[in-house]
Amino acid sequence: MRKRWLRIVAVPIAFTLVAAACGDDEEGANGTDAATDETTSAGTASEGTASEGTASESTGGGGNADLEGTEVNVFGVESSDEEAGAMQDALNVFAEENGMSITYVGARTFEEEINTQVGGGNPPDIATFPQPGKVADFAASGDVLEIPEAVLSSVSEGWDEDWLSFTNVDGTQYGVPLKSDLKSLVWYSPSAFAEKGYEIPETLDDFFTLNEEMIANGDVPLCVGIESGPATGWPFTDWTEEIILRNEGADYYNQWVTHEVPFNDPPVVEAMTAVADLWSTDGAVYAAGGSIAATPFGDNGQALVDGECLMHRQANFFSAFMPEGTEFGDGDGQINTFYFPSNEGEPILVGGLNAAAFEDRPEVWAVMEYLGSAEFADARQSAQVERKGGGEDVISGFLSANSNADQELYTDLEQGFLEVLNTGEPAAFDASDQMPGEVGAGSFLDEATSLVNGDTDAQAAADTVEESWPD
Structure with a gap:
């Protein structure tokens, strides 16, 4: 009998994704947010072009002193108040811990704008791609950078190697997974x-x-x-x-x-x-x-x-x-x-977001490592629930297949989605x-x-x- 997915207990995520290694091109944007024609910066929606964000700054406390006073900007496709706002909230957690500033800008026209930015010599420090193939395109052109071994080692603690394979081009890792989507x-x-x-x-x-x-x-x-x-x-x-x-x-x-x-x-x-x-x-x-x-x-x-x-x-x-x-x-x-x-x-059928870096600075790699961590996944899930009104029955719209993420932060329905990510076979990326x-x-x-x-x-x-x- 086919399983029902409403009330399924959370289980560790450890599954085999069957998909071609990405040597070629999200979601054609495969739509991950509820925005209309807006660009969002620091979780505040505004129409037209991106505006300066309101990312958190702090003197830190227990963070990395080498990051204090540094700035990192992140560009991605998520642009609704809930999704872009939760993204900024989660980045603020890391920023406050380390006395730095991180600004997220999201745009539905990400696919067009990232090409313009990179072609014009003004790329973001980090971009979050719905299309692994686009990461491969920028890898081929020499624009995105190889993930340092220390960052990859840290990220690999929570992500199955098959998720990492989507942004591995000819044996070189260029991306870090940060969001998972179940499409079926x-x-x-x-x-x-x-x-x-x-x-x-x-x-x-x-x-x-x-x-x-x-x-x-x-x-x-x-x-x-x-x-x-x-x-x-x-x-x-x-x-x-x-x-x-x-x-x-x-x-x-x-x-x-x-x-x-x-x-x-x-x-x-x-x-x-x-x-x-x-x-x-x-x-x-x-x-x-x-x-x-x-x-x-x-x-x-x-x-x-x-x-x-x-x-x-x-x-x-x-x-x-x-x-x-x-x-x-x-x-x-x-x-x-x-x-x-x-x-x-x-x-x-699965999808998701992968982060790639265009700038080689210590603070950029620190943020990249954070994006691939269970700490980010937990902060993002908690923030998105709060931005949708809070409460134990709120469906956030965010999922992470990071095996170290706290699945108790998700509702029964969402834990069912995670169960399907765990048990579905074969699984193929969009x-x-x-x-x-x-x-x-x-x-x-x-x-x-x-x-x-x-x-x-x-x-x-x-x-x-x-x-x-x-x-």
Whole structure:
């Protein structure tokens, strides 16, 4: 019998991720925050360009005296008050301990801005990348720096080597993991399922059959939105990757990521077609913005709670988009999750953030080491819970697969997510995030959006992406 994920005790994280080593290109931004068109500095949202932060400064106490008076800036994609604010709060803990200043700036347009900053010779000290492949791109150009052995040794105490492998390029480590995302989830209302007589699907075939049953009954099975600024389209790429991983297996998936298998290989086209056909079926999708492409990926949280649709396949961070007051569980009106099923095994799609350094200074490496630590994970989780109102039932939207992090800081639902990260096998990192930037954060997203809009078909879209793959 398939496990339920609501109330599962926390367990140590120690699992094997099956994914190609990143030698090529997040989340195409694969959206990790609830912002709209904002840039956030030091946890305070403001529109337009980044403003000077309000990072904490202190004389320290028990910290590293060599860091006192130093400054470090960090740039990343997380830009909502909750996520960017919690990031700054967690950095402030380290800053206060060491009498230094650390400023975080987050922008939804991170993918574009980091290219501009690096190309213009003005990179941040540290950037937190949703795309391991982008770290590999900057490693190839000589812009990001190799992680010093002492920092890598410290970070390795909490992170499985497979998480580290995502930013290891040809045997050299360039990144430090700091955030983990579980993508193979379907959000739903257990009471709505019970009322209408629906059961959680056990296989992928069952899932598609359930969609057909719901449509036949006049119920809308899915909420879908793919708008995400310059990363518009990534929810479609996630769905496609889920299908490929389940139908073709991890070895094929990894060969596709590294282009040993062409992007337009028939199983890939079949997966893209399956998703596009499902979404375009009359009565299959509710989109809060009026169309799938015009609906921000997080805007359907209210719709799910209101019963406009019955399911939403989205990562653990989707909890950040639920309306205030949403309760999680199996009770009346509550929201829960089930595993996005497979016909064989329990493969999972994962994502996350990795930090990379552009500047070689002691204070930069000290912050890099902190970002990869259990102390950071615990401070970030605690801060994000507080910024969402506090309380033992608050779902933060943040996860860390650091095995030394305090899992008691997470709710039962979140501990269930960590359990799935522990037991899911095989586990594969988001493919588009590992592909070259011009593909994973470029042509794949563009063609996905065109396909959803009906401007192309799956074969033509896959052919265009294949043609864009760099030599």
